[in-house]
Amino acid sequence: MPTIDDIARLAQVAPSTLSKVLNHRPHVSRETRARVEQVIAATGFVPSQRARRLIAGRSFILGLLIPYTSDQLFTDPHLLEIMRGIEAEANEREYNLLLSTARTSLDAASALVRLLRSDVIDGAIVVETHDVRPFAETLQQRPAPWVVIGYAPPGMVPSVHADDFGGALAATRHLLDLGHRRLGVISSLPRPFALDERLRGINAALAEAGLRLDEHLVATGDFSPASGERAAHCLLDQPDPPTAIFALNDRMAAGALRAAASRGLRIPEDLSVVGFDDIALASLLLPPLTTVRQSGYRLGRTAASIFFQCLDGQAPETPAIIPTELVARGSSGPAPPRRCAERGFPRAP
Amino acid sequence: MPTIDDIARLAQVAPSTLSKVLNHRPHVSRETRARVEQVIAATGFVPSQRARRLIAGRSFILGLLIPYTSDQLFTDPHLLEIMRGIEAEANEREYNLLLSTARTSLDAASALVRLLRSDVIDGAIVVETHDVRPFAETLQQRPAPWVVIGYAPPGMVPSVHADDFGGALAATRHLLDLGHRRLGVISSLPRPFALDERLRGINAALAEAGLRLDEHLVATGDFSPASGERAAHCLLDQPDPPTAIFALNDRMAAGALRAAASRGLRIPEDLSVVGFDDIALASLLLPPLTTVRQSGYRLGRTAASIFFQCLDGQAPETPAIIPTELVARGSSGPAPPRRCAERGFPRAP
DNA sequence: CTACGATGCCTACCATTGACGATATTGCGC
DNA sequence: GCGCAATATCGTCAATGGTAGGCATCGTAG
Numbered sequence: 225m226p227t228i229d230d231i232a233r234l235a236q237v238a239p240s241t242l243s244k245v246l247n248h249r250p251h252v253s254r255e256t257r258a259r260v261e262q263v264i265a266a267t268g269f270v271p272s273q274r275a276r277r278l279i280a281g282r283s284f285i286l287g288l289l290i291p292y293t294s295d296q297l298f299t300d301p302h303l304l305e306i307m308r309g310i311e312a313e314a315n316e317r318e319y320n321l322l323l324s325t326a327r328t329s330l331d332a333a334s335a336l337v338r339l340l341r342s343d344v345i346d347g348a349i350v351v352e353t354h355d356v357r358p359f360a361e362t363l364q365q366r367p368a369p370w371v372v373i374g375y376a377p378p379g380m381v382p383s384v385h386a387d388d389f390g391g392a393l394a395a396t397r398h399l400l401d402l403g404h405r406r407l408g409v410i411s412s413l414p415r416p417f418a419l420d421e422r423l424r425g426i427n428a429a430l431a432e433a434g435l436r437l438d439e440h441l442v443a444t445g446d447f448s449p450a451s452g453e454r455a456a457h458c459l460l461d462q463p464d465p466p467t468a469i470f471a472l473n474d475r476m477a478a479g480a481l482r483a484a485a486s487r488g489l490r491i492p493e494d495l496s497v498v499g500f501d502d503i504a505l506a507s508l509l510l511p512p513l514t515t516v517r518q519s520g521y522r523l524g525r526t527a528a529s530i531f532f533q534c535l536d537g538q539a540p541e542t543p544a545i546i547p548t549e550l551v552a553r554g555s556s557g558p559a560p561p562r563r564c565a566e567r568g569f570p571r572a573p
Numbered sequence: 574m575p576t577i578d579d580i581a582r583l584a585q586v587a588p589s590t591l592s593k594v595l596n597h598r599p600h601v602s603r604e605t606r607a608r609v610e611q612v613i614a615a616t617g618f619v620p621s622q623r624a625r626r627l628i629a630g631r632s633f634i635l636g637l638l639i640p641y642t643s644d645q646l647f648t649d650p651h652l653l654e655i656m657r658g659i660e661a662e663a664n665e666r667e668y669n670l671l672l673s674t675a676r677t678s679l680d681a682a683s684a685l686v687r688l689l690r691s692d693v694i695d696g697a698i699v700v701e702t703h704d705v706r707p708f709a710e711t712l713q714q715r716p717a718p719w720v721v722i723g724y725a726p727p728g729m730v731p732s733v734h735a736d737d738f739g740g741a742l743a744a745t746r747h748l749l750d751l752g753h754r755r756l757g758v759i760s761s762l763p764r765p766f767a768l769d770e771r772l773r774g775i776n777a778a779l780a781e782a783g784l785r786l787d788e789h790l791v792a793t794g795d796f797s798p799a800s801g802e803r804a805a806h807c808l809l810d811q812p813d814p815p816t817a818i819f820a821l822n823d824r825m826a827a828g829a830l831r832a833a834a835s836r837g838l839r840i841p842e843d844l845s846v847v848g849f850d851d852i853a854l855a856s857l858l859l860p861p862l863t864t865v866r867q868s869g870y871r872l873g874r875t876a877a878s879i880f881f882q883c884l885d886g887q888a889p890e891t892p893a894i895i896p897t898e899l900v901a902r903g904s905s906g907p908a909p910p911r912r913c914a915e916r917g918f919p920r921a922p
Numbered sequence: 923c924t925a926c927g928a929t930g931c932c933t934a935c936c937a938t939t940g941a942c943g944a945t946a947t948t949g950c951g952c
Numbered sequence: 953g954c955g956c957a958a959t960a961t962c963g964t965c966a967a968t969g970g971t972a973g974g975c976a977t978c979g980t981a982g
Contacts, residue, residue: 227937243939251961268714270690274627275937278968283623288672292657299704302655308641311674320693321672323637325660341619343969357707365617447855485859505854508798508827510834527954576969587931590969600929627936692937701972 226269226470235263282412286531287339288344290325291332292517302501302520303351306373309524310349317532329354333362340366347535348375349527353416356381369534371527375417376543378502382534384527384544388418388500391516392425392549394468395498398432398550399468400516403559406497408441408459408466410452410476417449422472422500441466445476452479460487467495474506474515481509481555492557502551506529511554518548575618578873584612595620624800635663636697640681651850651869655722658873666881678703696884698722698876702703702765705730718883720855720876721878724766725892731883733876733893737767737840737849739864740897741774741819744847747863747899749782750818750909753845756810757790757815759801759825769850771821790815794825801828808835809844816844816908822894823848823855823864828902830858839908851900857896860903867897 244252245260248284272289311321322345326332337343347369354516356376376383411419427437452471459466471477477518478498489495491511502517526544533540581588594609595600626632649824661671671694675681686692696718705725714865726730760768794800801820808815820826826848838844840860851866875893882889
């Protein structure tokens, strides 16, 4: 409620002098500064952001856009971690965070344009798991700094994503080290870029071992546990079924565990299952799920950092890649001996 | 970038006339209005919220405060649902949502005061599972409309909470109907108000059946799965162990399932387990967890609705209670026959 | 011809900032 | 020691973009 004029009158200076003190700018004598600071402290005065924003031509607000249906890749807990990361970085720059969710990616894009047009936000961070090109096109109506958490065509927009390739590579190597040679994969259709990368990682690891991914052993789901269960049954019904299943997200991996249980398969003795994401659920399953962890916090924090670089007129080297980490738990173990023997591979210890 | 002046010049009217059209106010002829609206549509002009906020003396921004460590009661997915609910309601009022997280409740309170002082937000919704009194005290420095999602002393601040009492009542009745007479409970210390209510519900249901809660059968955890596992072992180590365990949140229930598995107990044949919250995990456990569902979306939406009532100067009847719903899944079943027979109760079908 | 209503323009205002100008103080040279 | 100039300090004023109320103008009707 109190304005700069009120406080200025109290401190017996002009509003502009008060402003100088508030912004730590020179041309104020030490005594005046001290007196004014005392009054500010006593009244707890904080200048109105409304007026400050008007004059600054900026809003000091960073938009966070979440098209929440796209798919379940970015499961909820992950998103909250991302938010925390963004907020941590934004706080340091005295920026606030504005949340905007939308049903579809296109809704999100037009919401973003509207927020930019009306000067509510200075730019945005967009969580997107699919193609960002329609998004970028809509945004050309009102260019502004924005950063994608996800995959984007090079040069289109700064982006941050997890090291999906490396994570899948590590997980596949882990299974290979355990003696598995026949690997089933549960992917999805349509396939977000992140899953392409994970598949690339799998293929790279297999190639290292002189193997190739049998296309009959790639089943598809829709990220849901139920679809993972169906896909796992599909894989296990094959004439020469896999000894390990790599589900490209944890929720489908949970479904795979359930499929195995319903068939009386022991895990990991009869079948190894590996997931991706390390959602909270992963460590709670029976057995606890071996999976690939990605840090939402770092993802968010890095995205915000890049955003502010853009705001400062810099052009950061674009795809920042956040490392992932293999978390080996109880759901993965040595390949079943018979199968190994059949193929003449040594059994892992 | 274009201002109301630019657009006014384009439409060949004065800025003030354009403003009238924008705000659907009278004293503009139909033809002028049509012409101006056409120009607005053609240019896609949206008035600057910055200037509008300054003149309106409001920010049209609703703060959402989340002290994220308090405990794990409000698990992450739940929070996202709450946000979606708040946003849905806020959108209708053309309000934006500002996110602020804080490590502790006190941090959150001072952050809120700062946001209010600097006119960034018009008020806030606070997600709090513990005592809101310190919060309310800090907030007296700068009174503003705020709403708590959680429990608050009557008359202190408008609040919304789930029907914890009714949910626990229904879940306990469910177990009693299945023939269980010896009920173990996994609670927590310190105990948020929601858990008090859940315990009240349990006691009420037991009282209906002429029973009382054996205090030796109340174990404590800290909301984490690991603590639930420990607590379940504790309960099952008793001389006369329970036939059913009601964990007051799903994550501890997951731990209880694990404890049962490690003891070779079959679920639900040997032991029934019931949780609370219906987090995504619940339906994925083996067996799927019987639990009590609460709708985060409705919680958020109702909180926002109450907030806007406060903003409009109304004083809504304060604790709004969102219904909960028992979701019976595979983890609860008839009480083991022997135990029932011992006590002379008929076996459930 | 006057009066009234409808329409649309003019201007003050919101809280803060920053450029610029005014005032006072200080230092230096004569 | 006095006067002039330079500089430090502080106040005045315009500007930011949009809104609202007062006021002028125009047309029409009595």
